[in-house]
Amino acid sequence: MNLLAALAGGFVGTLVITTLLQLATELRLTRVDIPFLLGTAFTEERDEAKAVGYAIYALAGVAFSVVYWAVFSALGQASWWLGLLFGLLHGLFLGAVVMNILLPAVHPRMGSSSSAANDGSLIEPPGFMMLNYGAQTPAVSLVAHAAYGAIVGWFIAAAG
Amino acid sequence: MTDSSPRRADGYAPIRDYAAIGDGRTVALIARDGSIDWLCLPNLDSPSVFGALLDARRGGRFVLAPAGPSRVERRYVPGTNVLETTFRTSDGAARVTDALTLPGAGLPPLRELVRRVEGISGDVRMAWRFEPRFGYGRVAPRIARRQRALIATSGGEALAVSSWDAGDPRIEGAAAGAEFTVSEGGSAMIVLATATQEPVVLPGRAAVERRLADTIEFWQGWTGKRRYEGAWSEAVLRSALVLKLLAYAPSGAIAAAATTSLPEHPGGQRNWDYRFSWVRDAAFTLAALLSLDSDEEATTFLWWLLQASQRTHPRLDVLYRLDGGTGTRERELELEGYGGARPVRIGNGAASQLQLGIYGELLEAALLHVSAHGRLDRDSGRRIAEIATLVCSLWRQPDLGIWEVRSDPRHFTHSKMLCWVALDRALRLAQNAIPGTRAPLWRHTADQIRDFVEHRCWSEEKRSYVRAQGSNEVDASLLLSGVVGFTDPGGRRALGTIAAIRRELAHGPLLHRYRGDDGLPGDEGAFLACSFWLVDALARAGRVDEAAELMDELVSLGNDVGLYSEEIDPSSGAFLGNMPQGLTHLALVNAAVSISRAAA
Numbered sequence: 001m002n003l004l005a006a007l008a009g010g011f012v013g014t015l016v017i018t019t020l021l022q023l024a025t026e027l028r029l030t031r032v033d034i035p036f037l038l039g040t041a042f043t044e045e046r047d048e049a050k051a052v053g054y055a056i057y058a059l060a061g062v063a064f065s066v067v068y069w070a071v072f073s074a075l076g077q078a079s080w081w082l083g084l085l086f087g088l089l090h091g092l093f094l095g096a097v098v099m100n101i102l103l104p105a106v107h108p109r110m111g112s113s114s115s116a117a118n119d120g121s122l123i124e125p126p127g128f129m130m131l132n133y134g135a136q137t138p139a140v141s142l143v144a145h146a147a148y149g150a151i152v153g154w155f156i157a158a159a160g
Numbered sequence: 161m162t163d164s165s166p167r168r169a170d171g172y173a174p175i176r177d178y179a180a181i182g183d184g185r186t187v188a189l190i191a192r193d194g195s196i197d198w199l200c201l202p203n204l205d206s207p208s209v210f211g212a213l214l215d216a217r218r219g220g221r222f223v224l225a226p227a228g229p230s231r232v233e234r235r236y237v238p239g240t241n242v243l244e245t246t247f248r249t250s251d252g253a254a255r256v257t258d259a260l261t262l263p264g265a266g267l268p269p270l271r272e273l274v275r276r277v278e279g280i281s282g283d284v285r286m287a288w289r290f291e292p293r294f295g296y297g298r299v300a301p302r303i304a305r306r307q308r309a310l311i312a313t314s315g316g317e318a319l320a321v322s323s324w325d326a327g328d329p330r331i332e333g334a335a336a337g338a339e340f341t342v343s344e345g346g347s348a349m350i351v352l353a354t355a356t357q358e359p360v361v362l363p364g365r366a367a368v369e370r371r372l373a374d375t376i377e378f379w380q381g382w383t384g385k386r387r388y389e390g391a392w393s394e395a396v397l398r399s400a401l402v403l404k405l406l407a408y409a410p411s412g413a414i415a416a417a418a419t420t421s422l423p424e425h426p427g428g429q430r431n432w433d434y435r436f437s438w439v440r441d442a443a444f445t446l447a448a449l450l451s452l453d454s455d456e457e458a459t460t461f462l463w464w465l466l467q468a469s470q471r472t473h474p475r476l477d478v479l480y481r482l483d484g485g486t487g488t489r490e491r492e493l494e495l496e497g498y499g500g501a502r503p504v505r506i507g508n509g510a511a512s513q514l515q516l517g518i519y520g521e522l523l524e525a526a527l528l529h530v531s532a533h534g535r536l537d538r539d540s541g542r543r544i545a546e547i548a549t550l551v552c553s554l555w556r557q558p559d560l561g562i563w564e565v566r567s568d569p570r571h572f573t574h575s576k577m578l579c580w581v582a583l584d585r586a587l588r589l590a591q592n593a594i595p596g597t598r599a600p601l602w603r604h605t606a607d608q609i610r611d612f613v614e615h616r617c618w619s620e621e622k623r624s625y626v627r628a629q630g631s632n633e634v635d636a637s638l639l640l641s642g643v644v645g646f647t648d649p650g651g652r653r654a655l656g657t658i659a660a661i662r663r664e665l666a667h668g669p670l671l672h673r674y675r676g677d678d679g680l681p682g683d684e685g686a687f688l689a690c691s692f693w694l695v696d697a698l699a700r701a702g703r704v705d706e707a708a709e710l711m712d713e714l715v716s717l718g719n720d721v722g723l724y725s726e727e728i729d730p731s732s733g734a735f736l737g738n739m740p741q742g743l744t745h746l747a748l749v750n751a752a753v754s755i756s757r758a759a760a
Contacts, residue, residue: 025357028316033358044267109267111307111362120364121267122307124320124355132306133359134313 001073002159003066009155010065013148014058020144030137032130037099040123041107061148064090068152083153084146091145095129095138166193166232171216172499173197175422175735178213179234179243179721180402181273183260183375184409187418188273189213189739190243190258192232192720194225201317202271202356204408204415205435205482207295209319209354214421214504215495218300220293224256224275224350227287227339234720239397240379241405242372243721252282254342257372264374266367269320269353269360274372276349277326279342288350289337290321290329296493296506300334309353309362310336318360323350387453390756391708392748395715398722399745400452403445406742408482412460413437413468414445415482417726417738423501424684424727424737431501433508434726434738436479436488439465440517440562441743443524443644448749450532462529465522466540473543474550476522478515478564479508486511510564517562519551520578523585524644530593541594548586549598552605555579561628562637567679571629573617574637577646580609584645613646618653624660625653633676634660636690639697643754649700658697665690667730669713685727685736688714692747699754707755714748724748 024030039053068086072078104112104125111122129138166177173191178198180187188210189198197212197219211219230247237244242259257276261268277286293300294314301312309320310329323329325348327338342348351368353360363371382404388396406415417434424430442465449458468484469476477486490509497504526544530536536544555576558569562578583606590596616629627635638657642649665672670686671694691714698707718724719735724744726737 025316028357031313031316031318031355031358031360036358040267046263046267049267120367121269122362122364123267124306124311124318124359124362126359132311134315 001069001078001156003069005155005159006065006069006072006152007062009152010062010068012155013065013151014061016151017061017144017148018054018057020147021140024136024140024144030130030134030140032126032133032137032141037103037107037110037123037126040109044109044121065152068149069156072153072156078153078156080150080154080157083156084150086153087146087149088142090149091142094145095126095141099126099130100128166191168193170499171212175498175725175737175739176719178719178723178739179236180405180418180723180740181241181243181258181260182405182418183262183271184404184407186260186271187405188258188260189418190245192234192245194223194245194247194256196222196258196273198419199273200435201319201354203482204406204418208297209292209294209317211293211297211495213419214493214498215297217496218293218297219495220291220297222273222288222290222292222352223337224277224286224288226254227285236398236401236721237376238380239383239401240376241401242376242379246280247284249282249284252284252344253280254278254284254286255280259372259375261368261371261375262378264371266364266370267361268367268371269363270356270358271354272363272368272371273352273354274349274368275351276372277342277347279344279346281344283341283343285339285341286326286348287337287339288323288326289335290352291335292319293334297495303331303334303336305331307362311360316357318355320353320355320360320362321350322353322362324348324365326350385453388451388753390752390759392711392715392752395718395722396452396749396752398718399448399748400454402723402740402745403448403742404454404457406740407457407461408437411483412457412464413480413482413484414441414461414742416441416479416743417741419738420506421501421504422498422725422736422738425501425682426499426729426734426736427501428682428684429501429503430680430682430684431497431503431505432510432738433490433506434741436481436508436511437465437468438479439469439476440478440515440521441746442518443521443528444743444746444750446525446528448746448753450528451753452749455532459529459533462525465525466543469522470543474546476518476547477511478513478518479511510560513564514557514559514569515561515564516551516554516557516559516572516575517578519547519554520581520585520644523548523582523589526593527585527589530589536589536593541589544589545586545594545596545598548582548594548602551579551582552598552601555605555609563673563678565678565680567677570631571616572635573613573625573628574635574640576609576613576617577638577641577644580606580613580646581644583609610646622660623652623656625657627674627676631676633674634664635674636661636665636671636687636693637673639690639693642700643693643696649697650702654697655701658694658701661694669710669717670728670730685729687727688717688724688741688744689726689747692744692751695751696747696754699751699758702758704755704758707751707758711751711755
């Protein structure tokens with residue numbers, strides 16, 4: 001398994017997932033904006049938050065390809081469809097656990113069940129499968145993550 | 161400020177009852193009874209979320225007022241676009257401060273509408289009701305309680321209402337609200353936070369208070385920089401604030417008005433979408449802004465116009481979207497219409513009309529800019545020269561004129577005069593700002609146009625310029641003949657035209673635009689900008705006392721907070737047409753400045 005191929009796949013996959021999510025928001029299918037959510041953990045400035053968020057998101061996208069590479073290596077095989085399957089699992093875990101439970105717990109500006117009257121501005125939390133951002137958000141997220149996984153899987157499989 | 165109980169007819173408040181607040185992206189209209197009946201999100205030209213203005217039953221609104229009868233006084237916080245409404249009831253008085261806040265302290269929502277209640281005396285029972293309808297009344301959303309807010313969503317849009325000391329809100333289907341009591345010295349706050357294509361930010365009360373204070377400070381600072389020392393300074397500065405309210409900050413475009421389809425005649429069909437920027441207003445805008453020392457807004461507007469018109473160069477569209485785009489397809493909505501006036505239109509089909517006057521407006525705007533700043537960049541100069549040359553081939557065509565008639569094209573006199581203005585300004589600009597290689601053609605064509613107008617658009621019988629070649633009607637736009645310098649403003653032809661227009665189109669201080677056919681059914685009110693043009697024409701003709709007297713009358717016709725719509729019904733004094741109307745306020749500023757200069 002070629003780690004460089006995984007990193008290249010992670011880079012391309014990140015471009016695709018970012019574009020797909022933005023396309024979905026432009027089509028008014030969802031209000032999810034992951035760079036905004038990530039960036040506002042570090043700054044209150046809207047524009048700065050988006051820039052920081054995109055940088056974190058891009059790095060995370062490439063870093064995740066290393067995890068995919070490790071799993072493919074452990075299984076001893078890689079393919080686009082196996083990647084697609086991992087992508088779906090990745091999307092499910094993200095929606096059900098990371099965005100639903102972990103992010104509100106650590107994000108300094110996100111509303112949670114422990115938010116109180118003395119809190120400042122709070123960002124609407126994503127909820128289970130990010131359903132708070134629109135009923136079609138889970139589908140959008142799963143499709144985008146499946147595409148990411150398929151691309152990473154294809155890159156690793158193609159490099160042999 | 162007046163003091164009277166608000167009233168509605170069949171659910172519709174008089175257009176005169178509306179005050180406007182805004183943040184440079186969008187504008188909300190608030191009736192005297194505390195109901196926000198118009199708000200488009202995220203921008204002025206987006207679909208409405210509160211549209212009771214155009215459909216009292218399905219449009220959506222956000223009401224905050226005493227639970228029982230009250231009397232109302234309103235004013236803007238001095239020097240701002242922040243509204244203060246004082247409600248007086250038999251139990252006491254409460255003041256509501258309404259603002260669309262500007263981004264500042266803390267993480268702000270994408271757009272934020274603040275309604276702060278303060279108890280002035282006694283104990284006042286207040287009630288609020290949030291009734292959003294997305295997409296021009298099409299979608300009645302389910303409202304959910306989440307964290308400390310009520311959230312309504314539709315597609316990529318979300319609205320969140322947070323409240324403090326304003327009762328425990330109850331959700332009833334697609335609406336929510338509460339009652340509460342505010343006592344002397346007490347306060348409550350209700351905030352609408354909005355999001356488009358992103359998670360909504362739920363603001364904290366302290367941050368909202370800071371942003372509200374910062375918003376007031378910003379507006380007062382901005383107004384403090386406006387330089388106007390003549391008479392009617394209050395009306396002039398209010399007009400400046402209205403123009404700033406209509407300026408779309410992301411691009412610099414200035415919308416003609418904040419609304420669509422408020423009728424030009426009660427129950428009529430002359431209902432148009434004015435949430436676009438008209439080239440026709442360019443010169444009026446530059447003149448008004450520059451005379452108020454608003455160089456920044458004037459320059460931004462001109463650059464926006466030059467950039468937007470690049471897409472259609474060398475031709476100009478009549479109007480452009482606020483983002484500079486050209487897609488303004490007109491369609492009708494299934495809404496009841498203000499007071500039953502249908503159709504309700506969005507988009508504007510006039511965009512692609514041939515309207516020759518706009519070339520003169522653009523060139524005049526460019527000359528005003530160069531006069532103020534001394535230069536124009538090379539590329540803009542080249543394009544303006546090409547536009548002037550285009551005028552030489554276009555001017556002989558009939559067009560639809562400044563009033564965008566929907567009858568057959570004609571040789572409108574005002575259009576020809578403005579073609580002359582285009583070439584006259586091009587010749588002046590050629591001295592230092594634009595390439596003058598085609599100057600001989602421009603000069604020759606300008607002479608031809610002058611000859612055409614003086615011989616074919618003048619009636620010896622009326623002693624006036626007439627509406628179009630061979631016509632026997634007058635037109636209030638011809639008051640501008642002296643204002644734009646086509647003719648001597650104190651000369652026989654200008655004075656004769658003023659007299660004929662007053663004779664045939666006046667109704668007291670008010671003027672109709674014209675009387676003839678325009679291809680549309682029904683009648684319309686008196687057009688307010690024309691009355692201010694009459695003031696301007698009189699002042700330039702040296703009849704300053706007469707101009708000042710008329711100006712006094714016109715200034716008294718504004719609503720309780722100094723705003724004007726497009727037209728007025730001369731018999732009832734009711735406002736008609738879109739509101740607040742930029743052209744009316746532009747004309748007010750320019751008329752006041754003309755009198756000041758003439759009197760100096």
